Amino acid sequence: MVVEKGPIQVQDLNMLEAVQTYRRKLFVPKNVMITSAYNVAFTALFTSVSKNILELKICDEDTVTPDDHLFTVCFDIANIQLGGKVCLNFELNPKTQEELEVEFALENISAVPENTVTNGVLVSREVCCLEVQVDEGKKETDHRKRDFTFTVEGSYEGTKKRSLDPSSPALLDATMFHYVKYSQSKLDITLPKKRFFCDYRTDERETDIKGPLTVHLNSLNLGEKVTVVQNKTYGVYVKAEECHKDLDVRLGFDLCVGEQDFICKRKKVVAAALKNVLQLEEDLQDDEVPVVAIMTTAGGVRSMTAMFGSLLALQKLDLLDCISYIAGLSGTTWTMTRLYEDAFWSQKDLEGPINDARKHVMKSKLDCFSLDRLKYYEKELCQRQKEGHKTTFTDLWGLLIESMFRGEENPHKLSDQRQAVNQGQNPLPVYVALNVKDNFSTLDFKEWVEFTPYEVGFPKYGAFIRTEDFGSEFFMGHLMKKIPESRICFVEGMWSNIFSQSVLDALYFSDCSEDFWHRWTRNKMHEIEERPILPTRPGDKTCLFFPSSCLSEALRDIITHRPVISHYHNFLKGLQMHDRYLEKDRFCMWKDTVLDSSPNELNERADYLEMTDTAFFINTSCPPLLRPERTVDVILHLNYSGGLQTLPLDQAAKYYAEQGIPFPRTVLSEEDRKHLKECYLFEDAESSRAPILLYFPLVCDTFQKYKAPGVERSPTEMKQGQLNVSSTAFTPYATCMLTYTEENYNKLLNLTSYNILNNKHLILQALHTAVERRKNLKKHSSS
Numbered sequence: 001m002v003v004e005k006g007p008i009q010v011q012d013l014n015m016l017e018a019v020q021t022y023r024r025k026l027f028v029p030k031n032v033m034i035t036s037a038y039n040v041a042f043t044a045l046f047t048s049v050s051k052n053i054l055e056l057k058i059c060d061e062d063t064v065t066p067d068d069h070l071f072t073v074c075f076d077i078a079n080i081q082l083g084g085k086v087c088l089n090f091e092l093n094p095k096t097q098e099e100l101e102v103e104f105a106l107e108n109i110s111a112v113p114e115n116t117v118t119n120g121v122l123v124s125r126e127v128c129c130l131e132v133q134v135d136e137g138k139k140e141t142d143h144r145k146r147d148f149t150f151t152v153e154g155s156y157e158g159t160k161k162r163s164l165d166p167s168s169p170a171l172l173d174a175t176m177f178h179y180v181k182y183s184q185s186k187l188d189i190t191l192p193k194k195r196f197f198c199d200y201r202t203d204e205r206e207t208d209i210k211g212p213l214t215v216h217l218n219s220l221n222l223g224e225k226v227t228v229v230q231n232k233t234y235g236v237y238v239k240a241e242e243c244h245k246d247l248d249v250r251l252g253f254d255l256c257v258g259e260q261d262f263i264c265k266r267k268k269v270v271a272a273a274l275k276n277v278l279q280l281e282e283d284l285q286d287d288e289v290p291v292v293a294i295m296t297t298a299g300g301v302r303s304m305t306a307m308f309g310s311l312l313a314l315q316k317l318d319l320l321d322c323i324s325y326i327a328g329l330s331g332t333t334w335t336m337t338r339l340y341e342d343a344f345w346s347q348k349d350l351e352g353p354i355n356d357a358r359k360h361v362m363k364s365k366l367d368c369f370s371l372d373r374l375k376y377y378e379k380e381l382c383q384r385q386k387e388g389h390k391t392t393f394t395d396l397w398g399l400l401i402e403s404m405f406r407g408e409e410n411p412h413k414l415s416d417q418r419q420a421v422n423q424g425q426n427p428l429p430v431y432v433a434l435n436v437k438d439n440f441s442t443l444d445f446k447e448w449v450e451f452t453p454y455e456v457g458f459p460k461y462g463a464f465i466r467t468e469d470f471g472s473e474f475f476m477g478h479l480m481k482k483i484p485e486s487r488i489c490f491v492e493g494m495w496s497n498i499f500s501q502s503v504l505d506a507l508y509f510s511d512c513s514e515d516f517w518h519r520w521t522r523n524k525m526h527e528i529e530e531r532p533i534l535p536t537r538p539g540d541k542t543c544l545f546f547p548s549s550c551l552s553e554a555l556r557d558i559i560t561h562r563p564v565i566s567h568y569h570n571f572l573k574g575l576q577m578h579d580r581y582l583e584k585d586r587f588c589m590w591k592d593t594v595l596d597s598s599p600n601e602l603n604e605r606a607d608y609l610e611m612t613d614t615a616f617f618i619n620t621s622c623p624p625l626l627r628p629e630r631t632v633d634v635i636l637h638l639n640y641s642g643g644l645q646t647l648p649l650d651q652a653a654k655y656y657a658e659q660g661i662p663f664p665r666t667v668l669s670e671e672d673r674k675h676l677k678e679c680y681l682f683e684d685a686e687s688s689r690a691p692i693l694l695y696f697p698l699v700c701d702t703f704q705k706y707k708a709p710g711v712e713r714s715p716t717e718m719k720q721g722q723l724n725v726s727s728t729a730f731t732p733y734a735t736c737m738l739t740y741t742e743e744n745y746n747k748l749l750n751l752t753s754y755n756i757l758n759n760k761h762l763i764l765q766a767l768h769t770a771v772e773r774r775k776n777l778k779k780h781s782s783s
Contacts, residue, residue: 013109013182016044016077045184047114050123051577051599052077053540056100058092071546073100074598075530076539078579080106088530090542114182117477119251119462121581122572124477126181127243130155130217131174134164137233146234149190152217155179156475156574164234178243178475179217180574187215189228189236248469248479249571250455253462253586255629258418258454263291265424266324273321278768287778290633290770291324294427295622296640297648298330298496298615300735301361302725303640304405305745306698307335308357309752310638312350316753317760320346320427322767325632327430327621329614330496332640334405336429337488340417340453341410346426354749360405361740368403376409384490388483389471390567390608394500397564398493404738406489413485415467417453428452432621433495434614435603437595439560441504442617445593449611450624451491458572459627460590461603465571476574483569499564500612540582540597566611572603589659590623615641618655619648626661626691633770636763637695638752642735645676645697645726662689677701679759681766688773692766696755698725703751709758723747 046052056073073090080086087103117124132150151159156178179185190212215228220240229236250256255263270292271284296307307328314320328336338353339345345353367373377399385391402410420426431451435458436442447460457464465474473481524546548556577599581587595601603609614620619641625632641648649666656663664682672680676699684690704721707713713721724731725748731737732744740748756763 013045013047013114014082015107015109016046016080016104045109045182046077047116047125047182049116049118049579050125051579051581053598053600055600056090056102058100071544073528074543074545074600076542077106078539079534079542080104082106082108086534088532088534090530090544091528092544117247117251118578119253120578120584121461121587122251122463122575123578124247124249124251124575125183127178127476127478128181128217128222129241129243130177130179130187131239131241132177132187133174133237133239134162135235135237136164137231137235146192148192148236149212150175150177151188151190152177152179152185153188154183154185156473156480178478178480180476181242182218185217187217187238189213189215191229191236192234243478245478247477248465249474249477249575250457250464251462251477252464253459253627253629256455256464259428259452262421262424262428262454263324266421266428267424269321269424270324273318274767274771277318277322277764278771280771284771285778288771288774290767290774291631292322292634292636292767292770293325293327293625293630293632294323294636294638295327295620295625296329296332296638297619297621298332298613299640299642300331300496300498301738301740302642302733302735302748303331304334304357305361305740305748306640306752307332307638308350308354309749310696310756311335311339312354312749313753313756315346315350317757317763319763323427323636325430325625325630326427327432327625328495329432329619329621330498332621333431333492333495334401336431337412337492338405340420340426340429341412343420344425345420357405358742358745358749360407361745362742363407363739365404365738368400373403384486388473388481389486389490390569392567393564394493394497394566395490396493397497397499398489398491401492401496402489410487410489412488413468414451414470414488414491415453415485416488421453430621430624431491431495432614432624433611434617435609436500436562436565436612437606437610439556440594441502441560442612443505445595446617447593448590448614448623449609451495459624460587461572462586463572463575469571471568472571473569474571474573494566494568494611495613497564497566497611497613500562500566501616502562503559505616562610562612567608568611570603570606570609573605573607575603577602589661592655592659618651620652622652626656626663628689632691633773634692634694634766637693639695639697640752641698642726642733645699646673649695662687662691664690664693666693666695678755679762681762683766683769688777692770694759694763694766696759698752699755700725700751701755702758703754706754706758707750708754709760720747720750723751725751 054075054077056075058071058073071092073092075090083106085103085105087101090100090102092098092100114126116126130152134148146164148162148164149159150162157176160175162175177187213228215238217240220226220238222240222242225237225239227235227237267286267289271286271289274280274284274289297303299306311320314323326336335357338357342348342353377396380399381391381395384395389395417429421428429452433449433451434442435447435449437445447458449456449458451467451470453467455464456467456470468485469479469482471486472479472483525543527541528544530542578584581599582591582597622635622637624630625635637649639645639648646668653663653666662684664684666682668680676697678696678699678701680695682693682695700721700723704718705713707717707720723733723744725733729736732740733748
């Protein structure tokens with residue numbers, strides 16, 4: 001049994017010894033199962049800074065039915081002090097006085113230091129590489145094929161099968177395993193089945209060695225080749241080596257070097273633009289330049305079209321160069337990826353890409369299902385699978401998006417967009433998605449994932465990888481298998497995955513209480529006290545879990561099932577949680593799932609990330625902009641959602657308040673909620689940490705009478721100002737509509753452009769306030 005831990009830099013290992021006296025089964029992390037009788041001892045090797053939750057799974061042990069899971073006791077080993085022994089009783093059922101008694105002894109192994117890397121939330125431990133070689137023996141008369149199975153539990157490779165065919169002159173390539181150096185890993189070898197062999201020339205008889213065999217890897221001397229099996233028909237040899245390489249996962253909460261360099265360059269552009277639009281007398285210093293960001297919401301073709309109109313208006317007002325970030329999700333990512341194919345798009349007239357988008361929005365989408373296109377989709381999906389990606393219907397959806405709004409194969413990738421920001425010439429694009437889990441609603445488990453041309457990562461864990469490595473295979477922070485970066489259409493399909501809603505998600509969005517369903521689908525858990533009570537409790541409370549019934553599990557599978565989900569290789573695989581991860585500020589900032597206090601159930605062991613559209617939780621792309629490291633001063637909240645226009649803002653504000661994330665109070669009067677204006681400015685004067693928010697709902701207000709700010713419509717032009725943009729169904733702008741007429745396209749484009757132009761004064765007011773706040777902060781910090 002192995003319970004693993006990892007320190008900050010160099011830390012001695014600890015050895016846990018325990019004897020349990022309950023006739024049940026014990027399950028421990030890392031997929032190790034021990035069938036126990038009375039007074040059976042087991043040991044665990046771990047390091048002292050990772051979070052170690054020992055799971056004691058109690059099962060019914062009878063001869064009539066399979067073992068039934070009764071309870072699981074989760075005990076934090078940090079509660080045990082080094083040295084000496086302690087015997088603890090865990091109360092399982094007070095009515096029947098059923099208890100589990102375990103005697104623990106925790107000792108330090110000071111002779112074995114381990115080098116690890118951590119950011120206070122995740123821990124990367126040392127990794128070794130095991131080479132297993134199978135060679136053909138010298139016997140020439142036996143030409144039978146022999147099959148071998150090699151398994152290292154907890155390794156990156158897991159299990160590998162190899163076949164030795166003596167009739168082939170080529171030797172087998174070495175089988176490689178990557179495993180945690182100090183984890184008591186073992187190599188299990190299943191040898192070829194027992195056979196009788198007789199050499200009639202020498203009258204010599206031989207039988208193969210029976211399998212399986214086990215090699216304890218911590219007994220091997222690094223760099224030394226060891227013979228495991230050697231006979232006249234084959235030989236098995238192993239050799240372990242240290243993996244001396246830097247991590248390919250960046251563990252840290254700071255901005256990456258590429259983004260920091262971008263911000264330095266972008267500040268020069270923003271400073272010049274602000275001096276112009278605010279008519280400042282002096283140049284702004286770098287620390288006086290506010291960070292201004294745009295955030296958008298989902299809405300399919302409606303949001304794609306509307307975003308073009310908003311950006312066009314900002315360009316006409318000379319405000320586009322004041323923006324440092326643009327965040328998008330779902331349909332607005334279609335606008336962003338189209339723009340960032342041009343390295344200098346914000347310096348050029350946007351009418352070009354707008355006209356191109358109009359052409360594709362207006363065309364019939366039936367051609368996307370022609371025989372030639374279907375053959376193209378099949379070819380692309382097969383190629384994607386050959387490259388090593390796990391293909392799903394979401395990939396087909398991405399190809400459909402490409403056909404509908406590009407018309408031809410688009411070779412661009414997300415990392416190519418670095419060319420559009422390497423001089424600070426455009427705002428930095430930030431794309432947002434959610435990582436979810438099987439058997440959990442989005443409300444119960446979701447984790448923000450952000451994508452930029454430089455990195456993809458989890459702000460919650462402080463774990464990021466290079467954008468071109470997203471989709472590749474990782475283990476313990478090391479890149480193990482490089483898989484070609486996905487074309488942009490495939491990640492567009494993931495960002496705008498409209499097919500991933502579960503029944504439980506639908507109940508949440510319909511304002512139906514989830515309480516009833518949670519009673520059927522959530523495992524029951526309560527804290528218990530062990531006896532005797534430990535003198536000090538540096539670790540978490542001990543918990544007792546009661547599993548769901550078969551009926552509950554079946555119901556849970558049905559109502560939490562997502563029809564379509566994107567799967568990408570989990571780059572957090574193998575990384576362990578730090579012992580104090582729950583105390584880390586940045587982790588707590590995004591700690592909002594039912595599993596955050598259950599480190600064994602987070603992402604360490606998951607092979608794939610399950611990615612979906614963020615609109616299935618909150619229709620917002622704002623969270624990456626609220627990272628303290630980005631110091632965003634002003635956010636232009638461009639709402640393109642259907643239905644109730646205040647819903648995304650209300651949901652987001654409530655979420656940020658619960659998480660303790662600085663955000664201005666977004667209070668609207670009842671009159672405003674009934675008749676929304678085109679723009680609202682929200683500011684928290686008492687907190688300089690909260691950004692200034694400019695909220696633009698998708699409304700048709702003064703646009704009905706004015707075709708441009710201050711320019712009234714003639715009687716013949718009044719029809720051009722009439723459009724219903726907020727309804728979610730049975731309108732030309734419904735979210736499910738993929739084709740617009742030219743008139744409807746132009747109406748929506750002009751509306752969102754007008755709403756920005758007509759509220760120039762509020763935008764300038766917010767920018768002026770942000771500059772003054774920056775200057776005041778500079779004065780206070782220098783005094």
